[in-house]
Amino acid sequence: MRVKICGITQPQQSVAIATLGATALGFICVPTSPRYVTTLQIKAAVAQLPENIDKIGVFANSGISEISQIVINSGLTGVQLHGDESPEFCYQLRQSLPQVEILKALRISSLEALEQANSYTEYVDTLLLDAYHPQQLGGTGQTLDWQMLQQFCPSCPWLLAGGLTPDNVLTALSQVNPNGIDLSSGVELKPGDKDLDKVTLLFQKLASRE
Numbered sequence: 001m002r003v004k005i006c007g008i009t010q011p012q013q014s015v016a017i018a019t020l021g022a023t024a025l026g027f028i029c030v031p032t033s034p035r036y037v038t039t040l041q042i043k044a045a046v047a048q049l050p051e052n053i054d055k056i057g058v059f060a061n062s063g064i065s066e067i068s069q070i071v072i073n074s075g076l077t078g079v080q081l082h083g084d085e086s087p088e089f090c091y092q093l094r095q096s097l098p099q100v101e102i103l104k105a106l107r108i109s110s111l112e113a114l115e116q117a118n119s120y121t122e123y124v125d126t127l128l129l130d131a132y133h134p135q136q137l138g139g140t141g142q143t144l145d146w147q148m149l150q151q152f153c154p155s156c157p158w159l160l161a162g163g164l165t166p167d168n169v170l171t172a173l174s175q176v177n178p179n180g181i182d183l184s185s186g187v188e189l190k191p192g193d194k195d196l197d198k199v200t201l202l203f204q205k206l207a208s209r210e
């Protein structure tokens, strides 16, 4: 299963978290986020990471040329669209960055919101379901209604996000069947500062279900 740890700001933490077992790391390219990192900071982290780790830049309502420039200059391998990007936007981004994984994050507040997932599957590689928060785009620590997601089975791979922690991850995975998970605040000391003890505990919990 893919495990993405998001909101990395410190290169040495990215190496440690990859060593502990993460398969993907997320870097927040949204300037208003407390976890925001510059292109140069991402480039420095990427340079220290093994090739097999996915390096995902998280954007919200940025333009295609801005995203493309940051990806090319930093060495990111994937782009997570966390704003109100349309399926058409995802298609256009794919033309600009054909080799890069495109993830579309959907912030789910209801069953109806879940239905929009189908309109993206043709244009993205991966969906990510996150919790809806009226003021914050991501990293909120709020969980989704996992029961609502029991039948969720889109025609592309998907990641479960939203308020996952070492304490609740096994409960979530007993109810939902994603291709991977994404965690941020649940393994943090404070925004952008990951708690390596919590990350270790997370991988111990995940190993216990194998």
Ligand SMILES: O=C(O)c1ccccc1NCC(=O)[C@H](O)[C@H](O)COP(=O)(O)O
Pocket (backbone or CB within 6 Å): 006, 007, 026, 028, 030, 033, 034, 035, 058, 059, 060, 082, 130, 137, 138, 139, 140, 141, 142, 161, 162, 163, 164, 182, 183, 184, 185, 186
């Ligand atoms: O984390 C942020 O600060 C952030 C800001 C703006 C857009 C997206 C953001 N995070 C996206 C993520 O992928 C988080 O990992 C996801 O929202 C889950 O966060 P959490 O509930 O804290 O585990």
